[in-house]
Amino acid sequence: MKRNIGDLAVFGGSSAFLQPLYVGRPNIGDRTRFFDRVNWALDHQWLTNGGPLAREFEGRVAELAGVRYCVSTCNATVALQLLARATDLTGEIIMPSLTFAATAHAFRWLGLTPVFCDIDPVTGCLDPALVEAAITPQTSAIVPVHLWGRPSAVDQLAKVAAEHGVKLLYDASHGLGCTSDGRPIGGFGQAEVFSFHATKVVNAFEGGAVVTDDEELAKRIRSMHNFGFNQGRVSTEAGTNGKMTEAAAAMGLTSLDAFDETVRHNEANYEIYRSELAGVAGLKVVEFDRAERNNFHYLIVEVDAAVTGLHRDLLGDVLRAENVVCQRYFSPGVHEMEPYRSERPVTLPHTERLAQKVLALPTGPTVSREDIRRVCDVVRLSVQRGHEVTRRADDRAKTMAGAQGKGK
Numbered sequence: 368m369k370r371n372i373g374d375l376a377v378f379g380g381s382s383a384f385l386q387p388l389y390v391g392r393p394n395i396g397d398r399t400r401f402f403d404r405v406n407w408a409l410d411h412q413w414l415t416n417g418g419p420l421a422r423e424f425e426g427r428v429a430e431l432a433g434v435r436y437c438v439s440t441c442n443a444t445v446a447l448q449l450l451a452r453a454t455d456l457t458g459e460i461i462m463p464s465l466t467f468a469a470t471a472h473a474f475r476w477l478g479l480t481p482v483f484c485d486i487d488p489v490t491g492c493l494d495p496a497l498v499e500a501a502i503t504p505q506t507s508a509i510v511p512v513h514l515w516g517r518p519s520a521v522d523q524l525a526k527v528a529a530e531h532g533v534k535l536l537y538d539a540s541h542g543l544g545c546t547s548d549g550r551p552i553g554g555f556g557q558a559e560v561f562s563f564h565a566t567k568v569v570n571a572f573e574g575g576a577v578v579t580d581d582e583e584l585a586k587r588i589r590s591m592h593n594f595g596f597n598q599g600r601v602s603t604e605a606g607t608n609g610k611m612t613e614a615a616a617a618m619g620l621t622s623l624d625a626f627d628e629t630v631r632h633n634e635a636n637y638e639i640y641r642s643e644l645a646g647v648a649g650l651k652v653v654e655f656d657r658a659e660r661n662n663f664h665y666l667i668v669e670v671d672a673a674v675t676g677l678h679r680d681l682l683g684d685v686l687r688a689e690n691v692v693c694q695r696y697f698s699p700g701v702h703e704m705e706p707y708r709s710e711r712p713v714t715l716p717h718t719e720r721l722a723q724k725v726l727a728l729p730t731g732p733t734v735s736r737e738d739i740r741r742v743c744d745v746v747r748l749s750v751q752r753g754h755e756v757t758r759r760a761d762d763r764a765k766t767m768a769g770a771q772g773k774g775k
């Protein structure tokens with residue numbers, strides 16, 4: 368256990384972990400089942416093109432999301448693009464900036480214009496009143512994100528979208544297995560998109576899906592993700608290749624088999640983090656509405672530098688020196704990245720404030736109770752002595768700059 372600032376690895380102490388502890392390790396599940404599935408695909412020489420594994424995966428995802436249709440894809444970025452094309456979007460798309468860059472890039476890549484809108488500072492998700500104010504005659508859709516699996520304001524957003532005649536399409540990349548008022552994420556808006564990237568709560572190596580209750584929309588996306596072909600393999604419109612392979616579906620099914628256990632482990636980890644970090648002034652562990660279901664896949668802390676004297680970035684440096692490979696999900700906001708910051712500069716005060724504070728810490732089934740205790744020891748020590756850590760880091764930076772100057 369580290370008791371003094373001098374024990375921190377960033378100031379010369381030994382690292383708390385010999386091996387790196389990562390955020391977003393893949394949830395693989397039972398490897399034997401995975402290899403059995405892959406062997407089945409090889410034995411039957413059916414590797415892609417809507418094979419039985421991809422179809423089984425789609426059925427299981429639809430069930431979990433409480434919807435009638437699911438089209439699996441090669442990733443969520445392409446799923447968002449298929450959805451944009453299949454709903455004939457044009458012009459401006461309103462979305463949050465506190466998200467992964469792909470939310471915006473998917474639409475920008477199609478020549479559409481992401482319009483970033485500020486968030487509710489409590490939930491981190493789009494503020495419906497600000498969304499309404501951002502609607503123009505060019506707006507064709509709202510694309511909210513259920514940030515870290517916390518549901519967006521689905522009812523208010525549905526009202527805004529209906530009143531203004533624009534589409535409501537969710538980027539639900541984080542939301543598998545989560546609910547809003549007991550209703551599963553997946554069934555909101557015209558459609559929702561999940562990601563099954565290796566870092567997500569369920570992974571298919573790379574993968575995604577569009578889920579919807581709209582039969583015609585599902586049919587169009589299914590055709591579009593296979594070159595725009597109809598049943599007779601004749602193209603009816605320009606499509607793309609967005610299919611999920613059988614190997615990816617084998618991984619997705621195996622990861623899905625482990626989903627309940629993964630969530631149980633994540634929730635237990637979350638409770639340990641909460642109790643270990645309770646009462647540390649200026650540090651908040653992200654809150655989930657416990658009346659809802661959540662996958663607890665993201666363990667986010669907010670560091671308030673005004674209270675702690677320690678900026679989130681310095682805490683990140685301290686942790687990385689201990690071999691704790693934390694992540695700044697999602698900072699800076701996408702509106703502060705290119706091409707958006709040059710093309711369409713905007714100020715989003717709530718987004719910018721929250722983006723300065725958030726840090727994702729390791730969780731998941733491979734992270735043990737003891738790992739968390741050790742991570743929290745470092746976090747507590749650094750935050751509680753935040754001013755001192757900052758002073759020492761500044762002094763060290765000055766000394767190093769001086770030494771470099773002399774070396775010239």
Ligand SMILES: Cc1ncc(COP(=O)(O)O)c(C=O)c1O
Pocket residue numbers: 442443444445466467469470512538540541562563564574575
């Ligand atoms: C909110 C969000 N949207 C979109 C994506 C893109 O997903 P993919 O990597 O499956 O294309 C991700 C993560 O990767 C994400 O976190």
